[in-house]
Amino acid sequence: KNEVEQSPQNLTAQEGEFITINCSYSVGISALHWLQQHPGGGIVSLFMLSSGKKKHGRLIATINIQEKHSSLHITASHPRDSAVYICAVISRGGADGLTFGKGTHLIIQP
């Protein structure tokens, strides 16, 4: 069973700051998702990574397969980025579901 650890659990920052959320996992994977969940809301997939780096707007996600580690970065953070960010991995094979981290609760203050 893959163990997925995220850090930090909670993060409060000021608008404009550069944000980094980390994710590590214990067993080799086929892919990793970064998900976003607003309070009381649904879950949206931000990125799916199997190697390297992806960028979408102010969001950047990286993964190091050898070190079993991924990071999600937010540049020029904004209060609307306040949400829970969840790392989830798919084990090799793929069809038996995601294993999730417990999430990082991010608050961006104006």
Added chain:
Amino acid sequence: NAGVTQTPKFQVLKTGQSMTLQCAQDMNHNSMYWYRQDPGMGLRLIYYSASEGTTDKGEVPNGYNVSRLNKREFSLRLESAAPSQTSVYFCASSDGTAYGYTFGSGTRLTVV
């Protein structure tokens, strides 16, 4: 609208009552999943169906049953609800690879 549709969005049950959570997807995905989300625990897999006609247990299957009615629909049944099943339930589907994961909007279930 393309995606995963869950019903109902909210439900309150009394202990011992039964109910079925419905999930349907229109993306022609082979794989479908039921997860529960609890504070401090993250999301955990209850059951999944890798293809029509097959279902398998996930991490926390006790107290639940599932039916993959056809390729589009995957339902979750609570036969005798317990307060420990108070949670937010999410259905998801994927094309069976690492890609194309889509979540429903969730069902908030309270068992009193």
